[in-house]
Amino acid sequence: MFCLMNEILEKILVRYPANRKDSLLPILQEVQQVNGYLTDDLIAEVGRTLNMPVNKVFSVAAFYDQFRFRPHGLYHVQLCRGTACHLHGSLSYLGELEKQLKLKAGTTSRDRRYSLELVNCMGACESAPVIRINDVYHPHVTPEALTRIIHSLKEKTE
Ligand code: FES
Structure with missing residues (x-):
């Protein structure tokens, strides 16, 4: 499951220039759209790719109502x-x-x-x-x- 997610994440991240911090929101939106919610691992990978500290990525995501950190119910x-x-x-x-x-x-x-x-x-x-x-x-x-x-x-x- 995680390997599949890594593959999907790579496909998303490759479309954005590395170190472009203004890519953070669209990347998080796409990642959430695919996975349904943001996990610690996904947030860490996005941070690594954009060369941003994980806590910075997390605090940006937590600021916006649109991001979820738990899966939805059925x-x-x-x-x-x-x-x-x-x-x-x-x-x-x-x-x-x-x-x-x-x-x-x-x-x-x-x-x-x-x-x-x-x-x-x-x-x-x-x-x-x-x-x-x-x-x-x-x-x-x-x-x-x-x-x-x-x-x-x-x-x-x-
Ligand atoms: S305020 Fe509820 S749909 Fe617009």
Whole structure:
């Protein structure tokens, strides 16, 4: 697995000039896209290639919400907290999601069935409030719809 990742990483890194520190963000984005999240090993390899200290690479990645350091669950639930969704009460659903999925926002359940993430605008403001589960958008979420969404999620996994 790690060898395969090294090969993929090499293919990504070879397209960027060495020591070009402005390549850091696009490289991290590509690495995450391929692996799903950033590991210590991947961060170290990116740092080595760009001739940057590992802690510098890590602190840059940690600064941006877009980077993850843990794998998502089988069902990755994203609750939008962007302005339109917030104004339509999206955050009032957070407590129920955390309770039903038995996890806190920003984490993945131990069995890796679920992960929950608060995200900024998902580009579907006209459908606020919006929840996305993997690639499926749930528009105009109401308390009743949330109950149905959670029920159907649990049916798939239990
Ligand atoms: S604010 Fe939620 S989709 Fe834009």
